[in-house]
């Protein structure tokens with residue numbers, strides 16, 4: 049499942065293709081993904097200019113000139129493909145639409161953006177831009193981890209008094225938006241804090257360290273995604289997936305890069321936590 053850095057990488061790859069450009073034609077090839085598409089989706093997209101391409105948590109937000117914003121979530125398996133335009137220095141011809149190509153946008157200047165989603169957990173919606181924060185999928189989200197609303201003081205207040213593991217609080221989308229299992233494990237490792245530690249036992253100084261670690265792992269991953277956009281060009285023009293090395297995630301039994309002890313995998317609330325029992329406490 050794409051996490052925040054992958055979505056941000058998709059946004060950065062898509063921005064030069066979409067921002068400031070008009071959607072000349074939209075083809076909607078099925079009525080729904082996870083939920084039904086909004087009524088008359090193709091008609092409401094055609095002819096609109098994309099004023100800006102933003103992101104909130106793992107949602108891409110394409111602000112259109114007619115006063116609506118296209119909300120797009122990649123779900124479990126969603127992929128965005130760009131053809132007919134230079135992606136980096138490569139040019140990808142339009143492929144024939146495939147079975148799982150659900151929405152196709154032809155952009156002025158000749159680019160085509162295709163949303164492909166084999167498992168169909170993706171989301172597409174249209175919503176008034178002026179009211180976007182009230183959309184049911186966005187309304188409850190906490191601050192962006194890379195925004196000004198998230199820092200050590202804020203995190204310390206949200207952890208205070210909680211008898212649940214720190215990882216569960218940090219993964220709560222109402223506390224901070226967009227953190228998933230991979231970057232939770234990585235941030236806790238960087239901060240030297242066990243994912244099993246109770247939130248109330250995290251000190252104010254540790255909350256500062258942890259907030260900084262969250263930002264650092266995301267910034268590093270986004271940087272890796274950016275270099276993948278420049279250096280690693282997919283034959284099919286797909287955006288956003290890249291090789292990235294993790295310190296602990298999916299490395300059970302391997303040596304901790306910091307202290308050499310064996311990395312553990314512990315299941316918490318049905319999700320795997322990867323951590324070092326020697327240098328995280």
Ligand SMILES: [Zn+2]
Nearest residue numbers: 304307324327
């Ligand atoms: Zn270690």
